Amino acid sequence: MLYRFYVYNEQVLLPTVAETEEGFYVDTKPVEMFPAVEVDEWKTHLYKRLTSRNEIIPTPQASDSGHSVLLDALHIEKWSVFEKRAIMYTVHAVGRYLRVFRTGKGPDGMWEAANTSERIFDSRAPWSFITDALAEDALSQPEAHPVKVGGLMVIRKS
Numbered sequence: 001m002l003y004r005f006y007v008y009n010e011q012v013l014l015p016t017v018a019e020t021e022e023g024f025y026v027d028t029k030p031v032e033m034f035p036a037v038e039v040d041e042w043k044t045h046l047y048k049r050l051t052s053r054n055e056i057i058p059t060p061q062a063s064d065s066g067h068s069v070l071l072d073a074l075h076i077e078k079w080s081v082f083e084k085r086a087i088m089y090t091v092h093a094v095g096r097y098l099r100v101f102r103t104g105k106g107p108d109g110m111w112e113a114a115n116t117s118e119r120i121f122d123s124r125a126p127w128s129f130i131t132d133a134l135a136e137d138a139l140s141q142p143e144a145h146p147v148k149v150g151g152l153m154v155i156r157k158s
Helices: 039-050 062-066 069-074 079-084 127-139
Strands: 002-008 011-020 025-035 086-094 097-105 111-122
Touching: 002 025, 002 039, 002 069, 011 039, 011 069, 025 039, 025 069, 039 127, 069 079, 079 086, 086 127, 097 127, 111 127
Parallel strands: none
Antiparallel strands: 002 011, 002 086, 011 025, 086 097, 097 111
């Protein structure tokens, strides 16, 4: 099992993640979007996604790989615009462990493998516990909150 979700610009994006016949995973439609502040709502949907099996789909042709269901859902044209304001969580069940990766960012704001964090859970951990841990972490990230803009500058008259 592998699942990905994203936090972007105060929203939580829950795509459908399918496994191709060749064994790799792709984000597909539908993509559910929730305001990050509606925690109970998106946690319920995240729990359902995490406890479901990945659907097996035909492997996309090379010509099909030019678009992203995430960018389409957000009406964004460039991946770089998305990536600078987003983080990605990958949840991967492997044997006795459940591994959770959160993308890290480089100095340019783009995702960087060297700064990715990993958290490991025992495969016997309840999914509700894992969902709560993911929600707590997601809400602690700046992407879940409004961009802070500096206040007014006051200049004293001479």
